[in-house]
Ligand SMILES: [Zn+2]
């Protein structure tokens with residue numbers, strides 16, 4: 001299951017990215033949002049590949065939006081957090097995309113919010 005997520009920030013930045021992959025091809029192509037520091041943009045990086053680069057400029061100056069739970073968070077706090085996740089098959093971990101307080105690629109503040117867009121299989 002893949003879904004499009006929309007991002008927006010108070011500074012006016014808007015973008016979208018894909019989380020996950022489709023049934024037919026998730027082993028070759030599965031997305032997760034990253035910020036490219038060179039493009040100053042939100043991009044979808046193919047996490048089915050071990051080599052991860054920006055799809056726009058081909059550079060490696062990219063930062064994942066994956067945010068693991070705080071180590072001291074209680075189970076209630078973790079289940080209260082709003083996030084969606086994607087299976088990072090290449091590395092055998094789950095990646096979490098939290099909806100709020102993400103770093104904005106345009107202004108650099110932790111005010112980028114994601115919201116659910118369309119889902120496809
Ligand atoms: Zn780039």
Ligand SMILES: [Zn+2]
Nearest residue numbers: 009011104107
């Ligand atoms: Zn911003």
